[in-house]
Amino acid sequence: MRPACAALVIVIALAGSAVRAAPPTVTPSPGYDARLQEQRAAAAASSQSATSERKPVAVADYAGSISVYRRANRMPAVTLDAKLNAMALKQAQAMSATGSVSHSAGGSFFTRIAPLKKQRAAENIGAGFIAFAEMLKQWENSPGHRENLLMPGAKRVGVAFVDNPKSPYRRFWAMVITD
Numbered sequence: 001m002r003p004a005c006a007a008l009v010i011v012i013a014l015a016g017s018a019v020r021a022a023p024p025t026v027t028p029s030p031g032y033d034a035r036l037q038e039q040r041a042a043a044a045a046s047s048q049s050a051t052s053e054r055k056p057v058a059v060a061d062y063a064g065s066i067s068v069y070r071r072a073n074r075m076p077a078v079t080l081d082a083k084l085n086a087m088a089l090k091q092a093q094a095m096s097a098t099g100s101v102s103h104s105a106g107g108s109f110f111t112r113i114a115p116l117k118k119q120r121a122a123e124n125i126g127a128g129f130i131a132f133a134e135m136l137k138q139w140e141n142s143p144g145h146r147e148n149l150l151m152p153g154a155k156r157v158g159v160a161f162v163d164n165p166k167s168p169y170r171r172f173w174a175m176v177i178t179d
Helices: 032-048 060-072 082-098 109-116 132-140 143-149
Strands: 004-013 016-021 120-127 156-164 170-178
Touching (some): 060 132, 060 143, 060 170, 082 109, 082 156, 082 170, 109 170, 120 132, 120 143, 143 170
Antiparallel strands (some): 004 120
16 A cells, blocks of 8 residues: 555635545555565664663654744744644544545544634644655655645644554544644
């Protein structure tokens, strides 16, 4: 199964609302199967090493990685938001449960984001990438996803993934970014 990703942008204006969704993209990740095997072998080897040598990746690194990309493109940094993390987690869980990479897996994005009362919001989703760095790189290289990452006025972000070993994608990602 090829890794997949899709982007959705919602801009809520005071006088009405406009919705623009980037078309889903399915792009193969070169060497994905080989990298997956290497990662599994490395994980098995590292599990045999002392636990003090391993450093877990903090969720805050997601916001940091996105902020590095934003600053490189002359945009302000974003900070991690617990509500957006929870929203991203629900979307990743819904996609994992259905085995599909779809913005509607967890319900309409417009409906999901409405309780936050934000003027601007966007969502990137993807699957098949084990490391966040790979997922982020895919989003950076896709016009619709890049537009979401570089959304003007963005201040907060939430990122989550859910694993499903029964799915050929294995890992489902969701990112929500707002003003």
